[in-house]
Amino acid sequence: MIVGFWIAVTGLALVLFLAVHLGGVLLALVDPPTFERYAASLHQQGWLPWLEVALLAAALAHPLLSLHRAHVNRQARGPAAGPLRSRRQGPWEPVAALAGRAIPWSGSLLLLFLCLHLAQLRWPRPAAGAELVAVLEVLASPWCLALYGAAGVAAGLHLIHGTESAVRRLGLLEPANAAALRLGGRGLALLLGAGFTLVPIALVLRPAVPLPAGG
Numbered sequence: 001m002i003v004g005f006w007i008a009v010t011g012l013a014l015v016l017f018l019a020v021h022l023g024g025v026l027l028a029l030v031d032p033p034t035f036e037r038y039a040a041s042l043h044q045q046g047w048l049p050w051l052e053v054a055l056l057a058a059a060l061a062h063p064l065l066s067l068h069r070a071h072v073n074r075q076a077r078g079p080a081a082g083p084l085r086s087r088r089q090g091p092w093e094p095v096a097a098l099a100g101r102a103i104p105w106s107g108s109l110l111l112l113f114l115c116l117h118l119a120q121l122r123w124p125r126p127a128a129g130a131e132l133v134a135v136l137e138v139l140a141s142p143w144c145l146a147l148y149g150a151a152g153v154a155a156g157l158h159l160i161h162g163t164e165s166a167v168r169r170l171g172l173l174e175p176a177n178a179a180a181l182r183l184g185g186r187g188l189a190l191l192l193g194a195g196f197t198l199v200p201i202a203l204v205l206r207p208a209v210p211l212p213a214g215g
């Protein structure tokens with residue numbers, strides 16, 4: 001189905017962005033001066049506004065198409081049908097089942113987080129050399145820190161289900177490669193989920209390092 005195809009494509013594009021974004025924010029943790037130089041040079045790239053428009057389109061299309069598909073599926077199954085249940089066995093299957101049931105909640109939390117996150121750090125964009133200071137100002141609020149941590153958990157849960165669902169929608173999941181693709185998808189979900197949950201906490205706890213004048 002064409003809607004499922006676009007849900008998968010927009011979802012995978014957002015996962016790619018998240019992987020690059022986590023690499024960027026990890027730099028803030030391990031090497032603040034390089035992080036500032038990376039951010040400043042990124043902002044000077046002529047292609048960045050186009051990438052941002054594409055990202056925004058994906059971030060809007062993904063939930064809207066998912067809502068549309070959920071509505072169509074509910075009508076097709078009728079009110080008497082219960083939620084779909086997996087028959088697979090294994091230590092991770094209860095977590096995967098929970099992630100599948102929680103997909104509307106994790107997605108909604110991520111959307112809410114994203115609105116706040118962009119209002120805090122993108123519009124307006126911090127001045128060159130002041131990116132980390134702006135991030136630390138945001139994370140100084142315990143509510144914001146809790147929301148960033150919750151968004152990391154939500155991203156991990158969303159991707160446990162989302163990565164598998166996307167490769168299936170794209171017709172890439174075959175019996176021969178299903179175990180490897182499932183493991184890869186769950187590994188990526190764990191990496192991104194744990195990364196976005198722990199990096200904000202680590203940024204707040206790390207000892208203050210004086211930044212060189214001028215970034």
Ligand code: HEM
Binds near residue numbers: 113114121
């Ligand atoms: C460790 C947690 C995070 C930190 C410290 C962080 C930091 C930042 C910073 C500093 C910016 C501004 C970049 C700029 O100056 O252009 C930014 C932008 C952005 N962040 Fe995050 N972020 C985090 C988690 C997330 C998560 C979980 C998501 C997705 C759900 C996300 C999505 C975005 C998006 C879409 C942008 C705008 C990118 C652009 O327009 O160039 N971030 N983030």
